[in-house]
Amino acid sequence: MSLPHAILTALLEKPSSGLELTRRFDKSIGYFWSATHQQIYRELGKLEGEGLIRALPSEQPARGQRKSYEVLPAGRAELARWTAVAQDPKPLRDTLLLRLRASAVVGTAGLEADLRRHLELHRRQLAEYQQIERRDFPPERDTPQDRLRHLVLRAGIDLETFWTQWLSHALAEFPEPSDDGRTG
Amino acid sequence: MSLPHAILTALLEKPSSGLELTRRFDKSIGYFWSATHQQIYRELGKLEGEGLIRALPSEQPARGQRKSYEVLPAGRAELARWTAVAQDPKPLRDTLLLRLRASAVVGTAGLEADLRRHLELHRRQLAEYQQIERRDFPPERDTPQDRLRHLVLRAGIDLETFWTQWLSHALAEFPEPSDDGRTG
């Protein structure tokens, strides 16, 4: 439902080929809307068919036969429309919480190790976000665009902070190995 | 991938019919793994076919022709297995953040109202969780099971707290109406 709009946003920021988009998704927009290259190519085809983007005619030859796309006015209009439409927040779906809940009835065996692993992953992600913040949002730059993008990054930072804290807390009060929380 | 395990957990906590499960999903497990009644019925059929649950033979007659299910040993084993298996956290996917990012290029028109609406929704959800916490987790009850379930609820509470704070912050530094953050 949102992938086409994620792609439109990325292409407005900078016209790109499928592969460039894939790379930029891996390290920017993909932080809050991930996509594989297969999804991206498929969607680029659709968007072109709908007249929302077009292939840049200029640079054709180079290696492979890469095509770069740019957003057409209709595409920009569609993105603006979609941005303004009210949408309900989608309900939380988290397997780790589900597993914790399940462990209250079937025992916590094996779970603690994975909690530690998640904690480490979230710490890493947090560090990565903080590095991006230092690099891309120094105090002096402060256009409205910067402020909006910084807000998005702050959400990522604060979410990872939440997870690291919650996981630390969870591990701290985890049942002893001998007491696995099993009911029957 | 996880719906069957959510159902197994719910059925272990208490054998139920499809409708009862649906209701309990709406106000408990569904907070972190939502499901519609259609999904639940379909999955109950599958689980029964796989021999992980069975219909309780006893109470057949009543209204409609409701069937209650209970978990078989194979089902409990499968849940325990799944709980212990390492799983990667699934990447964040959030349309609101995407829209905010898009608004940096196409303008923030219409977005602020929806941010306010989301703030209100998250405040409500937070209040609901806090009420559940007061009701279900008074200080004196403290079995390992309680502590695990309380941890899950705490995650919900802290997440909603994060969103209300972040949304408040976002609204506070939102561009003035005359300045909509548009680039070109």
Next chain:
DNA sequence: CACGTTTATGCAACTAGTTGCACAAGCGGC
């Protein structure tokens, strides 16, 4: 110059979740 590797594009099939609808039985009232 042949052979494996990287770059780049893309199709097809599968899985999970959502939406829309169907149907049957009891319930409540006029």
Next chain:
DNA sequence: GCCGCTTGTGCAACTAGTTGCATAAACGTG
């Protein structure tokens, strides 16, 4: 006793996202 409402169960079709694979050009190296 019929009519509309609610309860309870369920199928079918659709949508979004994932996984696995196919293809082809250029590159680099022995």
